[in-house]
Amino acid sequence: MATGFLTDTTVCIGCKACEVACKQWNQLPADGYELTGDSYDNTKTLSGTTWRHVAFIENPKKKRLTGDVDLVALAEDVREQLPGGAELDALGRWAFMSDVCKHCVEAPCQQACPTGSIIRNEFDNVFIQPDICNGCGYCIPACPYGVITRVPEDGRAFKCTLCYDRQKDGLEPACAKACPTESIMFGEVEELERRAEQRVQELHDRGYTSAFVYGTPEVGGTGGIGGNHSKFILMDEPETYNLPRHPFLPQEKLNQASAASIAAAAVLGAVVAWAFRG
Amino acid sequence: MTDVTREAPQQRNGHVETSHHPRKDDRRQDKGYYDIPPIKEHTWTWEVPVYFWLGGIGSGAHVVTTIARMCGNKDLAFLRAGRYITLVAMMLSPVLLIMDLGRPERFYNMLRIVKWRSPMSMGTWGLTLFANLSGLAAASQAARDGLLGRENFLARSFAALPDRLLSILAAPFGVFVGAYTGVLIALTSTPIWARNAVLMGPLFLTSAMSTGLSAISFVLNLGGWGERKTLESLQKAERASLLLEMGLIAASLLRMGRWGKPLRSGKLGAAFFGGTVAGGVLAPLALLQGRESRGRGILASLLVLAGGYILRRAILEAGKHSARDPEATFTFAWQENLPLRDENV
Structure with a gap:
């Protein structure tokens, strides 16, 4: 049985309950108090000590606003008064998104890990075994989503475990449990896929035609990753949520890279033999 | 506020400019999220570029002496230099990696x-495997050179080892050690490395060869050891491997395209072009023209060795810069993996 998350960003209210619940349950240290000025986001990014991160996206749509905007005119009639054809939608919308490890079907971090610390557990989640990890740091640049970091005080790499411990006891992950709007859903991947499609269809029917599922092989998960077990319903371009549009499996190029190295070795060997001949 | 009528807004890199969001707020962009990098940069510290460099030297030195011996070279000083350089490099490498x-x-x-x-x-x-096999060959050499004392059990056992066979067995693993570091960083999500995935192994291997050759010729020239013929062959091999390295650097820069910017601009670009391209490849190539000379040989070897280190260091640094650039990640992840159907975008 494969379990995963479906994070429906359209109903997220940016309460950060998931972030806090995750920190509490997993006993993750605080990250200090930097105030970023980036909307309400002072967490900034996922890391070894932050396994859920709520992004606050203001003005998610592409904008072409220039010059002084007459706010009164804006309120009265946007499209005619604004130069460059900006949309009211662009000023008014505010998007939230609770980001988490994507639990890739073909996980680059898992393939990179030289100790076998990163495994797929019985729930088909990508899990870093903390008793094996020796902090080599190779999973960090391997991850196409920037999920993993090494915790300096500890030396090991950490990321979302999809609450392996809670799942073993038949509980849902702490973030999903804490989510007050059911923006974060937990369950079997197949079931979540069905729900995601249904929800997107519903949104389309209501006129929100930009809604789509991120994490299916079609969108997010091409290039060998084969989709994610953490899926998201997004309303905007993936980049707006700091997600790559088409993440790729770096190890896909292993055969090409090896073949090229062998060819180079043959050429260099011949060159040395030529120089030392006779 | 600038005069907005003169310039089309689209040409401004998409920065929002309104009365309540003045243009100085550069982090507001069309794409991305407050310019926060969507991927993480590697966290390897100074030990790693030093290892990449030392491992390359050990690999090159071993492979060169092994092939030369197979081609009939009987210069003992050359063989010793190659084996001891490899031994030192392979003793330091695991320490650096563990650190x-x-x-x-x-x-x-x-x-x-x-x-x-x-x-x-x-x-x-x-x-x-490489460190152990080449280490046994070096131990056997040391025993024959009398470095382990005479007439003791250890010296006798090491001297009895089939050193030639060990060297030949170690050679393929030596080649592997020279190349895999390039492949290792190429198989990540860092755009500048991943883009150049195919040429990264060959580039590192060629640099391993040129630095290995230079380490040997440096030692031989410095000590006044080695036969004339060996030194000439070394010079020839150095020239050829430097030419190949130049070609691979040029091909890599072309292949990297817009994602190669960190290696071409700023301080890093200056270090790379000055230290590796000009100082570590072109200058030694010029010095190694014409007849073999001790002084020029030493200088050229030192330049190649320094250039080889700067190459590893600059490429690792460039990876950090590349990972910090959200635009690089977004465009790379997009262009490299065009989907079958571009829906919802």
């Missing part, structure tokens, strides 16, 4: 699994 771990005391966990898809796992095994 860089977040949990050095758990280094042995690298040896609990063999993983074909992980260049770091394969690298661990390749390095272990």
